[in-house]
Amino acid sequence: MDLRIIKSPGEGTLAILKRRKGSGPREEIPTPDAVGLVQGKLIEMVCAADLAEKAVGVTVEDIRGSCPQNMIMLAIFGDTASVMSAMETIEKGSKAQEEW
Amino acid sequence: MDLRIIKSPGEGTLAILKRRKGSGPREEIPTPDAVGLVQGKLIEMVCAADLAEKAVGVTVEDIRGSCPQNMIMLAIFGDTASVMSAMETIEKGSKAQEEW
């Protein structure tokens, strides 16, 4: 599972993410301070999405490539501290679940 | 074959699963206590689906990624004990069938 954080994402970067979000064009996402990205197997992404959703101060979106296959990506929007905290939770949770 | 259990899944996580379930928007799934996830080859998933279907107290759905390829995912909804019991049956059955 790959994890990345983009601080102060540019407008074009947000446009790439918004064009591919799974929920369709529902309520607008206000320009975030940071974006956390998570890429892995579908089953890992669903678990990561659940951990991120339960974290405070972030919005979670699943991102599709044109044909993302087993590679769905998760984008986590929010202020920098909240995004970093959510990403750490995902990293820890992923390791815990592998030992299941 | 990968197996994961999510306890008290969040609303957003259930939305990701429901957007991709193979049966279409038929009868509503009531918010479950737990969700078991199974990811593997198509042939493994069909066998796992059959074992899960014969287990007690769970609902089985096949989940599509945008292009899940040989990677279809199975979601097993129910109370925590029933989901855990179904997941153990799948894990055992998978090993038994590999020896066939």
Next chain:
Amino acid sequence: MDLRIIKSPGEGTLAILKRRKGSGPREEIPTPDAVGLVQGKLIEMVCAADLAEKAVGVTVEDIRGSCPQNMIMLAIFGDTASVMSAMETIEKGSKAQEEW
């Protein structure tokens, strides 16, 4: 090439298979005693389909995943003895053809 047999397949399992059969919703398949599943490369599947078709007492269907790629799956419906006999023929035929 992977081979599996499901005895007394559940209704939900048959629904997953029927939703994906390549021939479309033509004549109905009566609920079978057993289902044989075969997964492999497209070229192996076509050879297996031919062997299964020439076997007695079984119905053969090709199953698509959402994007099955080189992974098409074959489902062989029938009474338990006929399905097992057809599956053995496929297993032997596969080995013979590899030596060609």
Next chain:
Amino acid sequence: MDLRIIKSPGEGTLAILKRRKGSGPREEIPTPDAVGLVQGKLIEMVCAADLAEKAVGVTVEDIRGSCPQNMIMLAIFGDTASVMSAMETIEKGSKAQEEW
């Protein structure tokens, strides 16, 4: 590159191939004595198709899976001797071109 020959192909096997041929439902293929199958990379298939087309007494069709990726399959229809002769030409040509 994988090569297989099916002698006296069954009706269902021909139906699987016809459902997927790239040329669409143009002139009917009369039921052949034999079918040669060739599976490999797109670039190998195009070279094989050219060799088969220049062979005598066979009809060549490119077969698509639902999402055959770099795996397109070639079906070569004809009497048994012509199909076997075309398949040998493809096997030899493939080795010659690898040395280019």
Next chain:
Amino acid sequence: MDLRIIKSPGEGTLAILKRRKGSGPREEIPTPDAVGLVQGKLIEMVCAADLAEKAVGVTVEDIRGSCPQNMIMLAIFGDTASVMSAMETIEKGSKAQEEW
């Protein structure tokens, strides 16, 4: 992650890129002096796109293959010096993020 630079790209090459750009046919891209190409995992591409967007004097487009899977490509248009500078930033940024 693969990086390439094409100097004075031909008309046909630009046509291949324009046919596949993710933003659709919005404002025209004037024929550039150079094109930088970046290919990698979706998560790497989003990070590279953000770095390129913050660089001076270049336009960034995400390029889709027909089914690019986890392989989305980024095209960076501009004068030769700006494109080379942006590509160096991406190369460095990619290494820094791997250490995260």
Next chain:
Amino acid sequence: MDLRIIKSPGEGTLAILKRRKGSGPREEIPTPDAVGLVQGKLIEMVCAADLAEKAVGVTVEDIRGSCPQNMIMLAIFGDTASVMSAMETIEKGSKAQEEW
């Protein structure tokens, strides 16, 4: 990156290529003396297309499989000497760029 040359391509082979060319059915390609084929990653194909376009006496087309993924193929049409010359340029250019 795979490279192949077909001399005096047959009518059926040209039909397979024409059915899949990315530019759609624009101006007709006169039957060529030779066809050069190039298969590799999307980023390699774009660089090869640029080199081929700048070569003399050849026409370049990008070829799609049904789902060519990171595998797009390039077809280079022309007289035998021009096609061979363009293919050599691509082979050399590919090696030079790998060292970048």
